[in-house]
Amino acid sequence: MTWLRTPILRRATFAGDDHLREIVVTGASGFLGRALMAELSHGGLPAMGVCRRALNGMHRVADYRDTPSADVLIHLAEEPDRAVANRVDAASCDQSDVIRRLSARAGKIIYASSGVVYGDNGRAPFATDHPVHGYDLYSRLKIANERVVLDAGGTVLRLANLYGAGMSPNNVISDIARQIPGDGALRIRDDRPVRDFLAVTDAARAFALATKATVRGILNIGTGKGHSIGQVAKLALEVAGQPRREIVATSPSGKPSVNVLEVSETLRRLGWSSTRSLRDYFLQVLSR
Template identity: 30%
Template structure:
């Protein structure tokens, strides 16, 4: 039986990835500092560890060796764009040092397969609405830059000591695979809109003068269960030696504007969902939609769930 270690496995995305790996027949070990994760999401071995802290690489290497880990999925990171603008030092410390310590531990323990949780934020403002992996990476906020630095470190490790890695660039993740696994912090658009609609409050729209069809930002929303399946496919691809160093967009290839999301939330909940336009946020690109073709070609993955299903599962 293959053993996969998941950092950040007690988090919203991580718990879905753990469940998908277990369904695939893996034995799973989770490492999480529980700063944003919840231990009750995890029913596999859980090692509390701050991956950005002193001695983290040595401690993680011991876990890798003791558990006889074959592959690592590195999810543990901070991910709030606005927070990263206000506190960039924290984002570089957690997101970049975390990657460095994971790489050091893997090299020390002789573990050579890594799936890395990256982000479409590495692209920044793109020239076209649909973006593929060959687009220039010009992140416009500290969060995106911290993810890109992590990618660079991983690429260098593949050349230096034979690491085999896939960097998954997530687009906008939402939805849930059941009430127990829902995102418990309303920090992304869909749960925020759902929360406001339930309270009878208008949903905030950050700018209605973007260069898009209706003036609001356009994003590619991918169901968290589809995202979890992408991690399983990536791990399997590394094990089969079919690929070993690439970046893959994880999205649907279909964009939805903020106003469209609000309309879908209203339709799913049977409620009139109102919007209130406020100022743009610093660091928000106008449109970001994945071209996910490379993920289909290299690891055989494509998203199966649509926006309505995402909203319905997030609101259950």
């Protein structure tokens, strides 16, 4: 493979490494990782994908500390399912040492964090200077790793709720998509939470732009718009031509829960905004 040289990327030098890769992506076999590898390739920025499984075209490592050095290293290799991460022992989830090692081996590190660090009491979209809260293992892990990346002069991208082809079946968008078209009531756990839903392809484009930009610090990657779970379910039924089907919340909390990301700074600094919509996704589901 020929590694393209783009002048906007700063060439890093590391003693004893004669084969530096311009872009390396950890967790490249995951949901976002696959989308990002495709986006980078499409944009003429071939990257080395790193994962812990033996897959064609991927560089396999037993430990992400052994990831090859890079001009730009994008770290996606963490458990994306918040519920799963919160069930794992804290000691085995502490990734800070991994991040430190990766930061030392990269000219620039870009870290995939999450908008959940803001909490869910947003009366307005969360800007990057809003206080963050470590209220569970997952959010504490993200906050700790963000600090390491920022101390290394890297870039933190706080992601909204991702959806798209190949996503985990254990999320609300997957659950709704499985029920269209269908018969009887469309069932969701809670219809009240309001979230910022972002297409994984849009998220991948943001990471690709970040590899070429001189942006450092924290950026939000979302749509800037919130939809309640009930609104998403209603949209899915409209797209499916079944607007009269009942929507049933099986375990309503009765509490407000809002997490939407403010993205005007991202547009200004990165030149990025979302282009895909949930309607597009549900149309795609129905066309399969």
